[in-house]
Amino acid sequence: MGRRATAALAAVLAVIAGVSAFVPSATRLPQALIFDCDGVLADTERDGHRPAFNEAFKAKGIDCVWDVDLYGKLLEVGGGKERMTAHWDKVGWPLGITEKADKQALVQELHLLKTDLFNEAIVAGKIPLRPGVLRLVDEAIEQEVPLAVCSTSNERAVSNLVLTLMGRERYERFRIFAGDVVRAKKPQPDIYNLAAEALRLSPERVIVVEDSGIGLRAAKGAGMPCLVTKSSYTGGENFSLADEVVESLDDGDVDLQVLGNIVMTSLSKSQAAGA
Numbered sequence: 646m647g648r649r650a651t652a653a654l655a656a657v658l659a660v661i662a663g664v665s666a667f668v669p670s671a672t673r674l675p676q677a678l679i680f681d682c683d684g685v686l687a688d689t690e691r692d693g694h695r696p697a698f699n700e701a702f703k704a705k706g707i708d709c710v711w712d713v714d715l716y717g718k719l720l721e722v723g724g725g726k727e728r729m730t731a732h733w734d735k736v737g738w739p740l741g742i743t744e745k746a747d748k749q750a751l752v753q754e755l756h757l758l759k760t761d762l763f764n765e766a767i768v769a770g771k772i773p774l775r776p777g778v779l780r781l782v783d784e785a786i787e788q789e790v791p792l793a794v795c796s797t798s799n800e801r802a803v804s805n806l807v808l809t810l811m812g813r814e815r816y817e818r819f820r821i822f823a824g825d826v827v828r829a830k831k832p833q834p835d836i837y838n839l840a841a842e843a844l845r846l847s848p849e850r851v852i853v854v855e856d857s858g859i860g861l862r863a864a865k866g867a868g869m870p871c872l873v874t875k876s877s878y879t880g881g882e883n884f885s886l887a888d889e890v891v892e893s894l895d896d897g898d899v900d901l902q903v904l905g906n907i908v909m910t911s912l913s914k915s916q917a918a919g920a
């Protein structure tokens with residue numbers, strides 16, 4: 646057999662044997678690493694929003710403190726203004742307020758103040774990153790895996806958080822999709838669809854890190870594999886849709902190879918389902 650024929654036969658055999666076995670491990674890494682912000686990069690509800698509410702109350706002379714347990718229950722009401730209203734409707738309004746218009750004005754004022762205090766806390770570095778986040782980000786930068794954050798929280802808060810807690814060099818490696826860039830918030834998949842389109846990604850080849858059932862549904866709705874890292878207030882939620890669930894990124898020894906394997910497993914599952 647001539648050399649050319651041998652090479653051709655070898656190529657055919659390689660295909661039969663499954664070329665993937667010969668692909669270097671680097672190509673098995675996720676196509677991109679996409680983080681949710683609140684609860685994933687930092688425990689922002691417990692360590693950021695909750696203390697900011699308490700500071701705002703104090704600044705207005707309101708005798709009210711939301712501790713970690715109470716705030717967990719209050720989170721059942723979505724939206725900061727709605728949360729204060731629901732709480733004081735239940736336990737009684739502060740400052741002797743009785744009129745509906747006065748209640749609305751108070752809640753509005755407190756919410757603005759709380760948002761400013763929250764942003765100040767981020768810039769001051771008072772809200773720590775969760776364990777393992779920086780390690781994974783640095784690994785992605787080293788391996789040239791694109792990084793993104795997909796959050797429907799306030800854009801300024803998300804950008805500030807990444808910039809302050811990770812430094813400018815890392816911040817510049819991130820694409821941030823946040824705020825009102827999409828109309829439908831999570832659990833709708835819109836923010837993840839937008840990221841896939843903007844970064845020209847194959848959704849099934851990226852990995853998303855989320856901490857809540859709502860975020861998980863958004864990622865899966867966009868056809869993306871998703872790892873859940875439980876946070877203070879989401880640990881008890883239903884994560885049956887998740888590809889993997891860990892207590893924290895460090896706890897599960899989550900690195901890029903682990904995430905790449907999750908993507909490969911998810912791909913072969915969906916290929917088997919489609920076959």
Ligand SMILES: [Mg+2]
Pocket residue numbers: 681682683684685855856857860
């Ligand atoms: Mg979250």
